[in-house]
Amino acid sequence: MSLLEITDLTVGFDTEDGLVQAVRNISLTLDEGEILALCGESGCGKSVTAMSVPRLLPPDTTRLSGSVTLDGRELTTLPEPDMRHVRGKDVSVVFQEPMTSLNPSFSVGYQITEVLRRHEGLSRRAAGERALALLELVGIPAPARRMKEYPHQLSGGMRQRVMIAIAVACSPRVLIADEPTTALDVTIQAGVLDVFRDLRDRLGTAIILITHDLGVVADIADRAVVMYAGRAVEQATVTELFANPRHPYTLGLMKALPTAAVGGRLAEIPGMVPSPLSDPDECAFHDRCPRVQTDCRLSRPQLVRQAEGHLAACFHPGGQS
Amino acid sequence: MLWFILRRCGSAVIVMFLGSVLIFLGIRALPGDPATVMAGQEASPEVVEAIRQEFGLDKPLPAQYVDYIGQTLTGNFGRSTQDQLPVIDIIAERLPVTLELSALAMLVAIVIGVGAGIVAAVRRGKVADYVATGFGLAGLSVPHFWLGLLAILLFAVTWQVLPASGYVPFTQDPGENLQRMILPALVLGTGFAAILMRQTRSAMLGALSADYVRTARSKGLSEAKVVGAHALRNSLTTVITVLGLQLGALISGAVVTEQIFVIPGFGKLTVDAVLTRNYPVIQAVVLITVIGYVVVNLLVDIAYAFLNPRIRLSGGSHD
Numbered sequence: 001m002s003l004l005e006i007t008d009l010t011v012g013f014d015t016e017d018g019l020v021q022a023v024r025n026i027s028l029t030l031d032e033g034e035i036l037a038l039c040g041e042s043g044c045g046k047s048v049t050a051m052s053v054p055r056l057l058p059p060d061t062t063r064l065s066g067s068v069t070l071d072g073r074e075l076t077t078l079p080e081p082d083m084r085h086v087r088g089k090d091v092s093v094v095f096q097e098p099m100t101s102l103n104p105s106f107s108v109g110y111q112i113t114e115v116l117r118r119h120e121g122l123s124r125r126a127a128g129e130r131a132l133a134l135l136e137l138v139g140i141p142a143p144a145r146r147m148k149e150y151p152h153q154l155s156g157g158m159r160q161r162v163m164i165a166i167a168v169a170c171s172p173r174v175l176i177a178d179e180p181t182t183a184l185d186v187t188i189q190a191g192v193l194d195v196f197r198d199l200r201d202r203l204g205t206a207i208i209l210i211t212h213d214l215g216v217v218a219d220i221a222d223r224a225v226v227m228y229a230g231r232a233v234e235q236a237t238v239t240e241l242f243a244n245p246r247h248p249y250t251l252g253l254m255k256a257l258p259t260a261a262v263g264g265r266l267a268e269i270p271g272m273v274p275s276p277l278s279d280p281d282e283c284a285f286h287d288r289c290p291r292v293q294t295d296c297r298l299s300r301p302q303l304v305r306q307a308e309g310h311l312a313a314c315f316h317p318g319g320q321s
Numbered sequence: 322m323l324w325f326i327l328r329r330c331g332s333a334v335i336v337m338f339l340g341s342v343l344i345f346l347g348i349r350a351l352p353g354d355p356a357t358v359m360a361g362q363e364a365s366p367e368v369v370e371a372i373r374q375e376f377g378l379d380k381p382l383p384a385q386y387v388d389y390i391g392q393t394l395t396g397n398f399g400r401s402t403q404d405q406l407p408v409i410d411i412i413a414e415r416l417p418v419t420l421e422l423s424a425l426a427m428l429v430a431i432v433i434g435v436g437a438g439i440v441a442a443v444r445r446g447k448v449a450d451y452v453a454t455g456f457g458l459a460g461l462s463v464p465h466f467w468l469g470l471l472a473i474l475l476f477a478v479t480w481q482v483l484p485a486s487g488y489v490p491f492t493q494d495p496g497e498n499l500q501r502m503i504l505p506a507l508v509l510g511t512g513f514a515a516i517l518m519r520q521t522r523s524a525m526l527g528a529l530s531a532d533y534v535r536t537a538r539s540k541g542l543s544e545a546k547v548v549g550a551h552a553l554r555n556s557l558t559t560v561i562t563v564l565g566l567q568l569g570a571l572i573s574g575a576v577v578t579e580q581i582f583v584i585p586g587f588g589k590l591t592v593d594a595v596l597t598r599n600y601p602v603i604q605a606v607v608l609i610t611v612i613g614y615v616v617v618n619l620l621v622d623i624a625y626a627f628l629n630p631r632i633r634l635s636g637g638s639h640d
Contacts, residue, residue, distance in 0.1 A: 048635050052422065054539060056535060056538060056539055075369070083541075084541040084542070084543065085541060086541070087539055087540065087541035088539060088540035088541035088542075089541060092539060092540075093536075093539040094533060095535065095536060095539075097532050100531065100532040100533065100536070101532040101536045102531055102533055102536065103533040103536070103537070103554070103555070104555065104629075104630070104631065105554040105555050105630065106531070106554070107630075114540065114542070115540040115541070116541060118540065118541060119541060126561075150630040150631070152630070152631050166536070166540065167539075242423070305379065
C-alpha cells in the first residue's frame with residue numbers, strides 16, 4: 001500500500017454554464033519520500049487533482065467522486081472537523097502565489113507559530129523557538145529579525161520560503177507544492193527546489209509538485225504524471241519519461257522547453273485545449289496531434305503499459321515500438 | 322509609530338486652525354445683524370450701536386478673530402446673545418447628552434452592522450444573506466424621523482415598555498437614563514448599521530476569496546479563526562473608514578432624533594442657535610463639531626496604523 005492513493009478521482013464544478021469536469025478518472029499513487037510531478041498546461045486539472053487531497057476546493061460547488069486514501073484512511077468522506085486535523089498536519093500545501101498567500105496583517109512569526117500551536121499544542125514560547133528553527137531550515141537569513149516582520153517587508157523568494165516553513169512546520173506526510181517556483185526569479189527557483197529536496201531527504205516527506213515546467217520536473221521529481229484536459233495521458237519515472245516519451249502531447253511539451261530551441265523560435269503545440277463542458281468519446285488531443293489517425297476520433301485511448309512502470313494513453317505511441 | 326502619531330496630530334492642529342478661520346468668516350458672511358436681533362425690532366439706533374460695541378462687533382474682522390481665538394483658547398466662548406449664559410456652560414450641559422446618544426448609536430451600529438455583515442458574507446447567497454441585505458436596504462431607505470415615530474408608537478404607546486421621550490442625566494439615575502436612551506440610540510444607529518453591514522459584507526467577501534484565507538484553511542484552522550481572525554482583520558480597515566466618514570451623518574441624524582425624542586442635546590442647541598443668529602453659540606458649536614471630526618479622523622488614522630503594518634512601518638521611516 002502506498003502512502004497516498006488516489007483512485008478513479010473525478011472532480012467537476014457547478015457553474016452557470018453547467019457542470020464543468022476538471023478532472024476525469026485520475027488514479028495515482030505516492031510513496032513515502034517520493035517526489036511526484038503533476039504536469040500539463042493551465043487548466044489541465046493538475047491543481048484540482050492535488051487540492052482534492054486536503055479538500056481545499058469550494059465545498060458548495062464541487063462534485064467529487066472516487067477515492068483518496070492517506071495511510072489507508074479515506075479522506076473524501078472524512079467529517080470536516082477530522083479533516084481539519086489532517087490539513088496542515090498530515091497534508092499541507094505551498095501555494096503558487098507567494099505575494100498574496102501570506103496574510104498581510106499578521107507577522108511572519110505569528111503565521112508560522114499559528115499552525116504549530118494548532119496541531120502540536122505548543123505554548124507560544126515553544127512554538128516561537130520551533131518557528132525560528134524552521135526559518136533557518138528553509139534558508140532565511142537573520143531569522144530572529146524576520147519573525148517580527150510582515151509579508152510586505154519580504155521579497156517574493158523569502159515569502160515563498162516562509163510559506164514552505166508554514167507547510168512543513170508539523171512535518172507533514174504529504175506536501176503539495178502548487179507551482180511553487182512559477183512566480184519567482186529564475187535565480188531563486190533553484191534555491192526553493194533545494195529546500196524541497198532537502199526536506200524529502202531529511203524528513204521523508206512525500207511531495208506532489210504541480211508544475212508546467214518540465215525543466216523543474218527533470219531537476220527534482222522522481223516520477224511524473226502528464227495531464228491533458230482532465231485526464232492522465234502519460235505516467236513514468238522521470239528518467240524513463242525524458243528518455244522515451246510516448247504520448248505526442250508529452251513530446252510537444254518537451255519540444256517547447258526553451259533549451260531545445262537555442263536561437264530559434266520556441267516550438268509550440270498548435271490548437272486549443274477542448275472545452276471541459278463537453279466530453280465526446282474521442283482522444284481529447286486528436287485535433288492538435290501530429291500523429292492523429294482515424295481511430296483517434298472514434299474512441300478514447302486508455303492508459304496502457306508501454307514499458308516497466310510506464311503508462312501512456314495513445315493509440316499510436318512514439319518511442320521504441 | 323510615535324512619529325507617525327505626532328505627525329498626524331500636527332496636521333490635525335492645522336486643520337482645526339483653518340476650520341476656526343472658516344467658521345469665523347462664514348458666520349460673518351451670513352445676512353442679518355446680530356446686534357439688531359438682540360436689541361429687538363423697536364430699539365433705537367443708539368441701543369443697537371451700544372450692543373455692537375459691547376460685543377466688539379464694530380471692530381475690523383482680523384481684530385475680531387484675534388479676540389475670538391484668544392478667548393476660545395482660554396475656554397471662554399463668550400456669552401449667549403440669547404440668555405446671556407456663558408456658552409461654555411451651555412455646551413458643557415448639552416454636549417455629554419449628544420456624546421452619549423452618538424456613542425450608544427455607534428455601539429448599536431457596530432454590533433448589528435458588523436455582525437450582520439460578517440454573517441451575510443459567510444453565508445453568501447443563502448437565506449441569512451438575503452435577510453441581512455434586505456434589512457440593510459430597508460435600514461438605508463427609512464428616514465430617522467419616521468423610524469423614530471414608529472418606535473415611539475410601538476414601544477411607548479402600544480406596548481408601553483419604554484418611555485416615549487425625555488432625558489434623565491446618567492449621573493442622576495443610570496437605569497432611567499439608559500431606558501430613555503435606548504430607543505433614540507436604536508433609531509439613530511439603524512441607518513449606520515445598514516451602511517456598516519453593506520460595507521462589512523463586501524469587504525469580507527473580498528477577504529474571504531483572498532489567497533491568504535485559502536492558506537489559513539490549508540493550515541487546518543477552524544472556520545471561526547479563518548473568518549474571525551484572518552479575514553476580519555483585513556476587512557476592519559474598511560469598516561473603520563466607514564465609521565469615520567459616517568460621523569458627520571451621525572451628527573445631523575442626532576439633530577432629528579433629538580427633536581423627536583425631546584432630548585436636550587447638541588443637535589437641538591445648534592438648530593436653535595442658527596435660528597436666533599446666536600453667533601457665540603454657533604461658533605462654539607461648529608468649532609466643537611470640527612474638533613470632533615478632526616479627532617475622530619485622527620483616531621481612525623491611528624487605528625489604521627495599528628491594523629495595517631504597511632502604514633505603521635512606513636510611518637516610522639524618513640519618507
